[in-house]
Amino acid sequence: MDDSIAMQVTRYRPDKNSQPVPVDYEVPLRTEWTVLDGLNHIKAEQDETLSFRWSCRMGICGSCGMNVNGEPRLTCATFLSDYAPGPVRVEPLANFPVVKDLIVDITDFMEKLPRVKPWIIRDDDVTEIDGEYIQTPEELEAYQQFSMCINCMLCYAACPVYGLDPDFVGPAAIALAERYDLDSRDRGSRERLDVLIEKEGVWGCTFVGECTSVCPKHVDPAGAIQRYKLKAAQESVKAFLLPKALRR
Amino acid sequence: MSAPVTRVPSYQRRIGVFWWVHKRSYFLFVMRELSSIFVAWFVVYLLMFVAAVAGGQQRYDEFLDRATSPLLLVVNAVGLAFLVLHTVTWFALTPKAMVLRLGGRRVPGTAMLAAQYVALAVVSAFIYWLVVKA
Amino acid sequence: MKFRVLPFVWLTFSGGGVVAAVFLPVLVVLLAFALPLGWVDPSHAHLEGLVQSWFTRIALFALIVPMLVHAAHRFRYTVYDGLQVKHKVLVALACYGGAMVLAMAAFLVLTTV
Structure with a gap:
């Protein structure tokens, strides 16, 4: 050498x-x-x-x-x-x-991240005095992979869509939205869906897959985004096509 | 709420029109996306075939004759290559894009991949039988 | 929940992607190579019977429309990101408009044959 x-x-x-x-x-x-x-x-x-x-x-x-x-x-x-x-x-x-x-300058990322509300949203008034939220190992496993994100923004650097269309909310933010959606303690899916169903949300992604390849923590943002598209589509079908009786 | 942000002056880099030729994964991605042109072309070709068959023996023979012209054979061969790229990449990406659960267990990606190739084989055999044998 | 058209377009795009991946290769091999080059030789009468059955025609239409949406949707983003054509609305109109024209042509062909 x-x-x-x-x-x-x-x-x-x-x-x-x-x-x-x-x-x-x-x-x-x-x-x-x-x-x-x-x-x-x-x-x-x-x-x-x-x-x-x-x-x-x-x-x-x-x-x-x-x-x-x-x-x-x-x-x-x-x-x-x-x-x-x-x-x-x-x-x-x-x-x-x-x-x-x-x-x-990471200002753009810092502005986009809170848009998807990456924190636990509750619809009740339970506080820590009422005790912990119990979570089974399976419930933890459901979101654990997406919780490994360290906000290093390598995925943004790898994403040609983000480079060409700065409005795109981007891989890490959507993966974090998925992380909280999959958390059994969270009740905020609908709020995040309202943000990500917009055209700047998940739809700009064309599944290049590079965000996942470069992620040092194996978070798989590309997978998260496609799953989010499917979720948004399923919810839309349920809300606007199915008769009321069949909706959940 | 978030604290006010101070904007600092910065240099904005530009992305060239040929950003996708320098890196293998980007190049394959753009080729994969361009398969859409040939999907559209083959839909048109399929419709022309149907119209020719319905137009009687003579129009059908003319159609087959034109389909053996070098130009059409080359276009269709290139198109088929792009279509195979579409099929292979589409099958490979499906297990990454969706999570299937059977009886509470997550179906492994390799099983989903294999199932898609089985579907391809079954559908292909059925259409072959329909067109050639039935 | 807010109504957005993109989720439905994407769902059709995905359906069309599956159809193009599973149904189209065999059709292309047969119609573009095997039949013209004489590798297989079904009679014209047999093929005519096939395309005149309502089952075939409805099935073809049901396969063709999602494939057209698939191609239009994908090509739209290719033009926008790959070639950096920044006229978003114009590109979308041309792609989906083209798909709609072809879908109508398919309807005409499949109902009149």
């Missing part, structure tokens, strides 16, 4: 560049080093002005997502050695506006 690897990092300094430009760096190549370690090495040893987000370095916080060789990845979980002999191309997460270097 070589003892160093080339990293081509996209830089964007609003005061200096009119558009993002690739800049080449050389970093030590060690088996245990991730792309994030490479970036930290650049910042510590070569150019302290390089800006990027990171926090936990263990795939939990979801803040170090970037496009590595064109593929949205958590840089703390992507090893430099997998790209040897290099170069490793590091770009800001696709489909989001770039603020500086590898930092993207």
